[in-house]
Amino acid sequence: MIEFWNSLPPLVQSIALAVPPLVFIILYALVVLYMEMKVAAHIQDRVAYMRTGWHGVLQPIADMVKLLLKEDIIPSAVDKVFFRVAPYVVFAGTYAAFAVLPFSSAYIGADLNLGVFFLVAISSLVVVGILMAGWASNNKWALLGGVRSAAQMISYEIPTALAIVVAAMITGSLNLQEVTKFQDGGILNWVVFGGPLPLMQKLLLLPFTLVTFFILFVAGIAEVNRTPFDLPEAESELVQGFNTEYSGMRFAMFYLAEYANLFLVSAVAVTLFLGGWSSPFGEFMSGPVWGIFWFVVKAMFFVFMQIWIRWTLPRLRVDQLMYISWKVLTPWLFACILGVGFVLVI
């Protein structure tokens, strides 16, 4: 098996490694589209779609087909090149980040030494795409949405990166596969509970890791522009934000990227703090295939959390958003980094 793999030309190897995340994103988008509608409906005392298939399970597919068949409208006054490219830039930024996610002990797209660093860097590409979309649309609401989005995502990358630093300090690695292996062997070895360190150190680390995990999750929600941080596409203020002028396939691309991003931030939080693909029961139910199961289940739990929050809370204002990032989350993270460093040194 290994020999056969090594005998393949590098290009074929790359493609074979790159396809599974893409397939996963598309399948996952269908599931999460359905989940979002159903969860929202049950929160709101409704039932959502019930007609297309059993309890409307085929509705996401019907929606996809509809979006694919829709006329691709490009308004006459837009900057045509940027307008066309923007959705793909946004999606590319998200998709590229999937390369360093360890889905299981046997599968990772690219086993980079600087995996986390790559992830933070490449997901910034999304900002460029959104700014392009907002600017090229030649619509003032879209421009406002794009500018808000850029300001927000750049601000919230600071807490995200700092939270990642905390995890990297404890695990001693920036390679996400290594980070996960470090936490293997049961729920108590997860970084959120202090990692597989001596008991005394674990207990001292516990408050810092819990706070850091919480902040990473909050910053993650802000980075994917979900409520209460959904200012770039605040429908009551900016109509639809940066994607107002888009329709059909390009619009679907934005949606796909948004949902993929939703999974991405959950997956990063899970990998860094909740043991990634490792089973919570130690040896029991562990292995490469169970690894995929645990990884997806853990990440989906946080996707569900984000949906839950979205349909419950109102939205913040721009200045309040910036306040939370710079004056609340970032100082707390500095305190956490100091605390973790102190505990690790003694």
Place this chain on the structure above:
Amino acid sequence: MIEAKTLPTNYVTKPGAIKSSSGKTLRTEEMIVNMGPQHPSTHGVLRLEIIIDGEIINDVIPHIGYLHRCFEKHAEHMTNYQQVIPYADRMDYCSAITNEWAFALAAERMLKIEVPERVEYIRVIMAELQRIASHLIAVGTYGIDAGAFTPFLYCFIDREKILDLFEMTCGARLLYNYVWIGGLSHDLPPKFVEQTKEFCTYFRPRIKMINDLLTYNEIFVKRTANVGVLPKDVAINYAASGPMLRGSGINWDLRRDDPYSVYDKLEWEPQIGKGEVGAVGDCWDRHIVRMREMEQSLNIIEQALAKLPEGNVQAALPKRIRPDKDAEVYVRTETPRGELGFYVVSDGTASPFRVKARGPAFVNLSVLPEISRGAMLADLVLIAGSVDIVLGEVDR
């Protein structure tokens, strides 16, 4: 103040804008954006011309008239007074009963008719149910303005129950044509009293639930406290009324201060804004006034149901309604949005010579530019939402 105003070509940034270190005002590029008429949070076909500097609002110019239907002219060309009532329904379509009641009251005062007591009580019950339904729309859509979608649907579930009561009574769910001159179109159906009592007991905990979910939500309070503050004097100068005026801390409610019908026989309290989370007269105060008024309306309904007398639901009317020549009357009532007044002049014929409507939403809207200068774009949505405009009544 409302009509289109052209901007001076050398429009300069207002005081308080960015200044350089030498104290010179930096000219930042301003942007004029159109909010509406097709915008999700203008609550209808209102167009707001907004002059913004980044996210800060320098000026707002409301443009109205997209829904103008010549109500007043129509009213003057009907063949009799009764025919005006369906048109009055369509002014403030979120609270039709209170509109038709106001016009019926005007006609009754001109004709000097006393309506039976049962009619008065039924009208009060209906108007207060209508007030709850209207406030539920206001509160629910306000949640959407703030970005919380879920409270909206909870509000609509409850509003649906009120609409069912209306449907049971007169067959219509939105525009009722129920209050007629000198009486009502139908008497109450059997079981109406029990079902309304059931609704009252069901709805009280729901108010608390919406309060927990939305009103006292930390983010919602942060968004609405100290935003769009309407000081007392400004509120009075702009003739604001209803929750808009009471939110600014002025205890003025026409149901108590210029009593009509049987409101003076019932026990209830007008609610005023007290500035619990911010300044008096901010958006949160206007919101909480609506929430508390719903409870007061429940009190009124329960008392009126208990006191409801038996009797006829139509007063003896002349065969053709012809008020005296040169009879004129101004009647004002408290609708969910504030003071709705009808000024009616008769020339002795069967149709009014002149009808002038003083709409609360129209008057309240005029204060919008005054309280939204210097706020942020996201605040404007909340300020406009807290005014609770219904464009059908603004434009008439």
